[in-house]
Amino acid sequence: xxxxxxxxxxxxxxxxxxxxxxxxxxxxxxxxxxxxxxxxxxxxxxxxxxxxxxxxxxxxxxxxxxxxxxxxxxxxxxxxxxxxxxxxxxxxxxxxxxxxxxxxxxxxxxxxxxxxxxxxxxxxxxxxxxxxxxxxxxxxxxxxxxxxxxxxxxxxxxxxxxxxxxxxxxxxxxxxxxxxxxxxxxxxxxxxxxxxxxxxxxxxxxxxxxxxxxxxxxxxxxxxxxxxxxxxxxxxxxxxxxxxxxxxxxxxxxxxxxxxxxxxxxxxxxxxxxxxxxxxxxxxxxxxxxxxxxxxxxxxxxxxxxx
Amino acid sequence: xxxxxxxxxxxxxxxxxxxxxxxxxxxxxxxxxxxxxxxxxxxxxxxxxxxxxxxxxxxxxxxxxxxxxxxxxxxxxxxxxxxxxxxxxxxxxxxxxxxxxxxxxxxxxxxxxxxxxxxxxxxxxxxxxxxxxxxxxxxxxxxxxxxxxxxxxxxxxxxxxxxxxxxxxxxxxxxxxxxxxxxxxxx
Numbered sequence: 001x002x003x004x005x006x007x008x009x010x011x012x013x014x015x016x017x018x019x020x021x022x023x024x025x026x027x028x029x030x031x032x033x034x035x036x037x038x039x040x041x042x043x044x045x046x047x048x049x050x051x052x053x054x055x056x057x058x059x060x061x062x063x064x065x066x067x068x069x070x071x072x073x074x075x076x077x078x079x080x081x082x083x084x085x086x087x088x089x090x091x092x093x094x095x096x097x098x099x100x101x102x103x104x105x106x107x108x109x110x111x112x113x114x115x116x117x118x119x120x121x122x123x124x125x126x127x128x129x130x131x132x133x134x135x136x137x138x139x140x141x142x143x144x145x146x147x148x149x150x151x152x153x154x155x156x157x158x159x160x161x162x163x164x165x166x167x168x169x170x171x172x173x174x175x176x177x178x179x180x181x182x183x184x185x186x187x188x189x190x191x192x193x194x195x196x197x198x199x200x201x202x203x204x205x206x207x208x209x210x211x212x213x214x215x216x217x218x219x220x221x222x223x224x225x226x227x228x229x230x231x232x233x234x235x236x237x238x239x240x241x242x243x244x245x246x247x248x249x250x251x252x253x254x255x256x257x258x259x260x261x262x263x264x265x266x267x268x269x270x271x272x273x274x275x276x277x278x279x280x281x282x283x284x285x286x287x288x289x290x291x292x293x294x295x296x297x298x299x300x301x302x303x304x305x306x307x
Numbered sequence: 308x309x310x311x312x313x314x315x316x317x318x319x320x321x322x323x324x325x326x327x328x329x330x331x332x333x334x335x336x337x338x339x340x341x342x343x344x345x346x347x348x349x350x351x352x353x354x355x356x357x358x359x360x361x362x363x364x365x366x367x368x369x370x371x372x373x374x375x376x377x378x379x380x381x382x383x384x385x386x387x388x389x390x391x392x393x394x395x396x397x398x399x400x401x402x403x404x405x406x407x408x409x410x411x412x413x414x415x416x417x418x419x420x421x422x423x424x425x426x427x428x429x430x431x432x433x434x435x436x437x438x439x440x441x442x443x444x445x446x447x448x449x450x451x452x453x454x455x456x457x458x459x460x461x462x463x464x465x466x467x468x469x470x471x472x473x474x475x476x477x478x479x480x481x482x483x484x485x486x487x488x489x490x491x492x493x494x
Binding site for chain 1: 312333334335336337338339340341342343345360363364455456470487488490491
């Protein structure tokens, strides 16, 4: 049997991957974060209408470590991070794997604006430590991390790139299509871009803005048209959270998907959680950006099809 | 009936009475939004390209096409000539319709020819074909440039990247779905 060549030729990318993960850990340790390791098998994933968990032996493979990490926040762990595998059924494309690697971190007494600043610091650290420059070269683009990063609200993005208002897009049921086809490819072209203040119904676990309850305090980070991270000011009102989980569950049932059990202990402890902000960043995509990989397949040792 | 979960490159479906083949496909999911299936399809008769975005739950009719076992006979001017193994009937196809398959067509190669109203509109080659390397530069022993592949031309004129140890005259296996080198044929 000859050597598996497609595996052997990934050696350089997998070495880069290890190094990028190392620099990521380095940043969080320096910033005083505790690295934690929550169970991957959980009884009740967060019921989000468009994310499907994979059932496993009466439990579920988690779709993100969110529920467990927030319980830690509620027990006064103020700054925590985790790098772990997550599973989302049916998600497979050039930037999606049903099993992928997530970096997730939370900080108490902070909001989504603080996380924007931390994203800037984190990425500047990783990119400089890994590549020796503060520029990401990807797909013929040169993205500068040193200057001011672009910020655009979802409202502005719809007006500028899609030519209709965010409200119209929601009403006509074309929000996701316009976001994918018209807006995303134009984000993060010269500098990384934060797109923020999503419609309230697009943030099942996010706090609404005090001065404008039609939007949630949520942002996504884009580099070279690729979604890299998603952040919230976390909802800490247990009653409100219970209500939103019920709504997400019933919208799952309406579409013929099975409802999940409610995460009871999480809902009971949520009232104790201090005002916090949390963020999830796709490690595989970050590695794609830093190693010039065009598909997510290139940055993992095995794709599901290769097993 | 196909669903969005069946969408992949090469899938053949009927749209407005015409057969289409999916030539590019990607999964997209704007954060917390619904799954979108972005497809680029080619009309298998006119060649025109169509972009469509589908959501989960949508379904497709398979294209009403007939698959026949044939073999490739030879190339004549701009036409590729195939023969039905059962009826010995011959079918001609132009280079455009043959597409990437032309890279793998050697005499007597068994293929599946796709017929739409008795006209050959596409050819499916086996997933793996053996082709002889007709030109490639020798591997310099002790080369430390670190390159893990080099170009090679095979008997059909197709050029691809192969590992440095492959030599001229060797028979190699090519994965026709990706167009990439797979392994060498021993012996």
